[in-house]
Amino acid sequence: MSGRVYVARSARVAARKLGEEMLVMSAVDSTLFTLNPTATILWEAVDGATLLDEIVNSKICSEFEVNGEEALRDAEMLAKDLAKHGILLISDQPITPANSRVPERV
């Protein structure tokens, strides 16, 4: 990945912010995740329409004063990891509800 990707939340999750952390449950297999405050910011910002590197620049780098490249690498790793569990979707095209279906069983 090069940050030139679009990321969206799957519709097949339950999610709620608890304090600074996000609690996410996959409806696919009921796996539960907690996202740390940085990952939570990313989770809340991804909309399927904004490129990941733009989100990292505007929401993470400015907020946490971290190096852009490093932050992008971390964000990509996180996105890939969550995509593996079906709770985030990654595409090189903008993601709309029509093309956002994920497999229901992994």
Added chain:
Amino acid sequence: MSALLQEMSDRALALGVPFSVQVDLTYRCNEKCIHCYLDHDDHGEMTTAEIKFLLKEMAEAGVFILTLSGGEVFLRRDFFEILEYARELTFCVKLKTNAVLIREEQAARLRELAVQSIQVSIYSHRPEVHDAITKVPGSLRRSINAIRFLKSQNLKVIMANVLMTANREDIHGVRALADELGVECTLDPTVTPMMDGDRSVLTLNAGESALRQIFRDEAFIGNAEEFCAPPPPPTPDSMDSLPCSAGHTACYVSPYGEFYPCVQFPLSCGNVRRQRFIDIWRNSEQLKEVRSIRLRDLTSCSKCAHGSTCTRCPGLAFLEGNMRGPSIADCEKSYARTGIPSANLLAKTETAAPRRLVQIQLVPAITGSRFDGIGAGAQ
């Protein structure tokens, strides 16, 4: 509950967040179960708009687990509209239903909407027993068909049974049926009073000997020796422990908007038709009182041998007249489990007529047979 979910629930407690809420969408039902605790007439259910407004407020308050129940939820024509909205708000949605109205189409829709689990009431594997309890001929066949439809959609199904005299011979049959269908199975060992406090349904309870049998049946309770072991003496920590989640991380809203600490704890704390959900959660005097209860403040239970291990339900205690008092159903369960009478039952025996006092000699067989009498006398 998984360790992580428990950790999140603990965090919700620390943050004062209502983590899990049950909303009953209707009390109307297409079954007329003999043990049901509800009045099935419609006294003015919340409208679709009112329920959606409530769900929005609940999401903002931080509610994660939303249990939709009834009555029978599928009797609401707007059920899928409500469910769709709940999922838009990213609740983890659990359903409780008799499933009689679920066909392929409804099951597919539930899968699309990513419902977390569906609890279906099944009281026997035999139609003549189940249908006699629901008073609806053909209901077992329809509920089982529905479970098959739900399973074919890879949905998580839990069969929920309630132990009564009418079905006490069938608990293993229900479990075998659950295994055959590939679903989980739970068994509630006691019938609870009606929400208005009417205790007549308690006569349906299977009684102490059935409880004793189940509490020694490893298919239901795991390690019987551990489960039935005499309780350890209460520690300072257990004296300060919370009775349960009701009012702490969980609450209940009725179809009429009444806000209670739990579905089994009908202490009105407010009404979401007149007040904001979060205002009731934060400011209700009744909830504050519920939250203040600790084991050490309970007159009988703090002196009871079972204090540290008892599952005392404050809701049932409230229905018996005092939320800080013991709950007879739990006293009976503690006794059936361990053979050790509770402080409450001993006290009742001491204050009972002299003939009764003579009867309670601590010989298990004799104390066992007296229990029903003591329970009934207190009702």
